[in-house]
Amino acid sequence: MGKLALAAKITHVPSMYLSELDGPQKGFRQAAIDGHKEIGRRCRELGVDTLVVFDTHWLVNANYHINCAPHFAGNYTSNELPHFISNMQFEFSGNPELGQLIAAECVAQGVETLAHDQTSLDPEYGTLVPMRYMNEDQHFKVVSISAMCMAHYLNDSARLGWALREAIEKHYDGTVAILASGSLSHRFAQNGQAPDFATRVWSPFLERLDHSVVRMWENAEWSDFCAMLPEYAAKGHGEGFMHDTAMLLGVLGWSEYDQKAEVVTPYFGSSGTGQINAIFPVSPVSGQQVPGPQASVTDHFAAGASRV
Numbered sequence: 001m002g003k004l005a006l007a008a009k010i011t012h013v014p015s016m017y018l019s020e021l022d023g024p025q026k027g028f029r030q031a032a033i034d035g036h037k038e039i040g041r042r043c044r045e046l047g048v049d050t051l052v053v054f055d056t057h058w059l060v061n062a063n064y065h066i067n068c069a070p071h072f073a074g075n076y077t078s079n080e081l082p083h084f085i086s087n088m089q090f091e092f093s094g095n096p097e098l099g100q101l102i103a104a105e106c107v108a109q110g111v112e113t114l115a116h117d118q119t120s121l122d123p124e125y126g127t128l129v130p131m132r133y134m135n136e137d138q139h140f141k142v143v144s145i146s147a148m149c150m151a152h153y154l155n156d157s158a159r160l161g162w163a164l165r166e167a168i169e170k171h172y173d174g175t176v177a178i179l180a181s182g183s184l185s186h187r188f189a190q191n192g193q194a195p196d197f198a199t200r201v202w203s204p205f206l207e208r209l210d211h212s213v214v215r216m217w218e219n220a221e222w223s224d225f226c227a228m229l230p231e232y233a234a235k236g237h238g239e240g241f242m243h244d245t246a247m248l249l250g251v252l253g254w255s256e257y258d259q260k261a262e263v264v265t266p267y268f269g270s271s272g273t274g275q276i277n278a279i280f281p282v283s284p285v286s287g288q289q290v291p292g293p294q295a296s297v298t299d300h301f302a303a304g305a306s307r308v
Helices: 030-045 096-108 125-134 154-171 204-218 222-235 239-252 293-301
Strands: 003-010 050-060 064-067 071-076 088-093 113-116 141-149 175-181 262-270 273-279
Touching: 003 030, 003 154, 003 239, 030 125, 030 175, 030 262, 030 273, 050 064, 050 096, 050 125, 050 239, 064 096, 064 154, 088 125, 088 141, 096 113, 096 141, 096 154, 125 141, 125 175, 141 154, 141 239, 154 222, 154 239, 175 239, 204 222, 204 262, 204 273, 222 239
Parallel strands: 003 175, 050 141, 050 175, 064 113
Antiparallel strands: 003 273, 064 141, 071 088, 262 273
16 A cells, blocks of 8 residues: 655764854764755655654653654754754654554554654654754655663564554555664763764774674675674664664564665764664565564563663
């Protein structure tokens, strides 16, 4: 019925907004901004009507949550980094129908999910920053899904991704792109050292680890990557415990995914963290549920670490 046209792992670093403003950092995140604009351009070419964002800045402590209000507009200042994002205007339409369809399919597949279409809740900047560059003309509707999951298993996030895809392809009359909005390694520079790490990764270990992961993505080594994701999320300080990445791979078919990632914005350091914009081509997937995440994720952490 519906179509999943594009999937991507994207950055949302607040220095992108700072890069617009007059001052010493003007223009220094242009490559990341250009990557967002390219993804938006491709979505337009593919006839996408809605962008679904897995937002690692939306912290939740129970259930998965979908923000699918009919319309969003406001003036945003980051409580985390108010000196980076202050008084940033935003406006775009939501998609209550799609949000409700996703939630219903997730619940039907045993993943507790709530859709909020009558809410005063605004999206977090994991959604707002990408929309500033991909959707500045309000061409797309937007749905935001919580992906900083404090008491959730990665396999459940993968199952959410699979249910989302089934909701789109079986029940939605439209074309959708999904965006996993989060970094690779996410170890911030220590307080007082942030200016020294404005364009650097915190440690050689984390930078080499990230580069190895990007090579795996470019070589379509998905079975190995899915097997290592829980440990990578922990040892690589993954943003939001990398639930956005688990959701992304769940959408694409988990370890049975067979495409090579295309890097749109090359890997870069930002305040100690590792960032990228990369497109994951969508390929057909058969079956009734995500192939493999129960075994490859749950068994790896059978002791029950709640944050992975």
